[in-house]
Each structure stands twice: as C-alpha cells, then as structure tokens.
Amino acid sequence: MEDVDARLVSRFGAKAEGWLAEVPAVAARLATRWGLVLGDLFDSGASSVVMRCQWPDGTPAILKFSPDKALLTKQVEMLRLFAPSGRVPNVLATDAETGATVLEEVLPGTMAEDMPQTSLPQQWGELLAALHAVAPPAQWPLDLRGRFDESFARIGRRLSEPVIGARIDQATWQRAIQRCDTLLDTQDRVVLLHGDLHLGNALDGGPSRGLVAIDPKACIGDPCFDAVDYVVAGAGLEGVEARCERVATACGLDGDRLYAWSRVVAPMVVIAQLTYDGPEPVIDELLALTW
Structure with missing residues (x-):
C-alpha cells in the first residue's frame, strides 16, 4: 500500500x-x-x-x-x-x-507484453477490429488532434530538464509535431480509438474472448494510432521497422502510415525511457526514428 x-x-x-x-x-x-x-x-x-x-x-x-x-x-x-x-x-x-x-476482473489477465509474441499480432488485429467497429457517438468531443495538442504541450515542458534536453532538442520536438500534423491532415478514415492502447492496457481474456482492453481514453482518429505503442515497443527487440511490418499486416493497416506514427511518438517514448532508466540500445533506436 x-x-x-x-x-x-x-x-x-x-x-x-x-x-x-x-x-x-x-x-x-x-x-x-x-x-x-x-x-x-x-x-x-x-x-x-x-x-x-x-x-x-x-x-x-x-x-x-x-x-x-x-x-x-x-x-x-x-x-x-x-x-x-x-x-x-x-x-x-x-x-x-x-x-x-x-x-x-479480466481473467486470466496476463498483460499482452507477457504473452507469446508469435500470435500477438493476430490477436491485436482482432482486438482492433472489434474496438473500431463500435460506432462513434454523435458529436463525441474528443479527437486525436486534441489528444496530441495536449500531449505535446504537457510532455514538451520536460525538454527543459537537463537529462531530457541533452537527448531531445526543440528541433526534434518540432519535427514530431510537423509529422503529426501531416498525418492528422491526411486521415481518410477515422474510427473510435481506444486512445491509450499500449501493451500494459491489453489483457488476456482467455481463448474464447481474446485480448481485452482496459483504461480507454476514447477519441476519434486514424486507426493506425491504436497499434503504434505496440510497434514502438519493438525497439531493442526485433526492431521497430520489423515489428511495424508484422503488425500492419496482421491488423490490416497501412504500414507506411503506421511507421510514420511511430516516428511521431518516438520522442515521447524516449522521454519515458529516460525517466525510468531505460536501456540505451532502446533509446538509441527510438532516437534514430526522430530524424
């Protein structure tokens, strides 16, 4: 406690x-x-x-x-x-x-990051298909643009911290913002997103149910966004690019857009890694995505 x-x-x-x-x-x-x-x-x-x-x-x-x-x-x-x-x-x-x-209570409740990785992309695709099939309510007030406006403003304040600023400068941050704006401006399909679907927010609901998502931050936007945290978690493992290909295929997503989203969120993930003393190889791979 x-x-x-x-x-x-x-x-x-x-x-x-x-x-x-x-x-x-x-x-x-x-x-x-x-x-x-x-x-x-x-x-x-x-x-x-x-x-x-x-x-x-x-x-x-x-x-x-x-x-x-x-x-x-x-x-x-x-x-x-x-x-x-x-x-x-x-x-x-x-x-x-x-x-x-x-x-x-979701049972057995194993987090996705601790489940067998060979079958996880397919299960992630099935999860996204089910979540994204839910029709957005009329005039739902939250969208992906607003989500990123808030995130860039809140997380961007941390660039003033010496440990963060030594690895991510304002030019890097602005590139991420510009890439994000480009993706938001070119959304040709929007769905109701979970909005915070990282590997700790998807639990094993058993063979009859599949993955179950917890703690949604529902917003409307590009379906690729609900796969991007899974993709960047490949840093230091099989690699972000290789994971992106596997996940895009399994989820029926545009691989180029999914990879572009990984470049948007990469500096945010670097800040999280630096905060919790993440391994240097992971940080280096994520930093390479920011260029």
Whole structure:
C-alpha cells in the first residue's frame, strides 16, 4: 500500500493522504451496499486504488476508487461506450459521488507484453477490429488532434530538464509535431480509438474472448494510432521497422502510415525511457526514428 500512497500523493498532492485514510471505510460501506466480498489490494495505477472483490453472483471483480471523481466517471463512460465490442471489462456498478466503480476482473489477465509474441499480432488485429467497429457517438468531443495538442504541450515542458534536453532538442520536438500534423491532415478514415492502447492496457481474456482492453481514453482518429505503442515497443527487440511490418499486416493497416506514427511518438517514448532508466540500445533506436 505504501507504493500506492506514494504514487497518489505524487499525482494529487497532500490532499490524497486524507482521501487514502478513508478508503478502507468507504470500501466496507460499498461492500455492504453492493453485496461484495472484498479481497486483496490489486495492481493500482497513479490515479486510483484497486481491490479484488467478488460480485454477489460469484463473478470475480475489482473495486476501483479514485480521488479524481471526474476522471473515474469519464473512464466508466468510455468503458460503456466500447461495451458492444465485448473487448472491455463489464461495468457492474458505479457511484460517481463516491468516485468508485466495480468492474469485471479480466481473467486470466496476463498483460499482452507477457504473452507469446508469435500470435500477438493476430490477436491485436482482432482486438482492433472489434474496438473500431463500435460506432462513434454523435458529436463525441474528443479527437486525436486534441489528444496530441495536449500531449505535446504537457510532455514538451520536460525538454527543459537537463537529462531530457541533452537527448531531445526543440528541433526534434518540432519535427514530431510537423509529422503529426501531416498525418492528422491526411486521415481518410477515422474510427473510435481506444486512445491509450499500449501493451500494459491489453489483457488476456482467455481463448474464447481474446485480448481485452482496459483504461480507454476514447477519441476519434486514424486507426493506425491504436497499434503504434505496440510497434514502438519493438525497439531493442526485433526492431521497430520489423515489428511495424508484422503488425500492419496482421491488423490490416497501412504500414507506411503506421511507421510514420511511430516516428511521431518516438520522442515521447524516449522521454519515458529516460525517466525510468531505460536501456540505451532502446533509446538509441527510438532516437534514430526522430530524424
């Protein structure tokens, strides 16, 4: 629980400490209300606390809390949006006022990065086909351009940090922005995107279900975007270019556009690698994509 505390305090400040102190009592109250059997603490992210639990009918589930109630409400909305695909966890209950929700636990739940890599491209293609078949709601307010405007502004501030600025300069950052603008201006097909589909956000749902996506940041845009994080994760392994070819073929995507998107996100991934002391060969391969 100490790691969870540290992550939440880092994100939300000292106010998170008081919120965390109330979590056990709130969990007990919701368990009584919804008939849950509470279990152990589950892997929690930077914005939430997650506990295993059991739904009254025996369904394995997770109880998720966040001090950012608006964020949790939006996540629930996006999960319900993708529900017709069958490729996201089912929402079993939610309490927006408390900032809590109960979701189906995805089982066996192995993250995609830990699954056999020979069959993963095909499974990724099947996941994208299911997610992208969901019709975007009328006037959905979030699109890929807005997503990148926010990302470039937020992440770009880190170029002032000496460790980051020594590897990525403003010229490199501007090239990425220009490449992004070119791709956004030439989208000839847009779909409802998961919007944050990295290898940690796709879980094994078993042979009858396939991959299941968690934590969507739904937006409308180029279908290639939902494969780009998988592609750049090939750096230091088979290589980004080789993985791009395999993934584009398996997913029925334009390989040239997918590779171009990898060049857009490469400097962002480099910043993440530098932040968490990633291996130099991976950083070097990603930096080469930025030229």
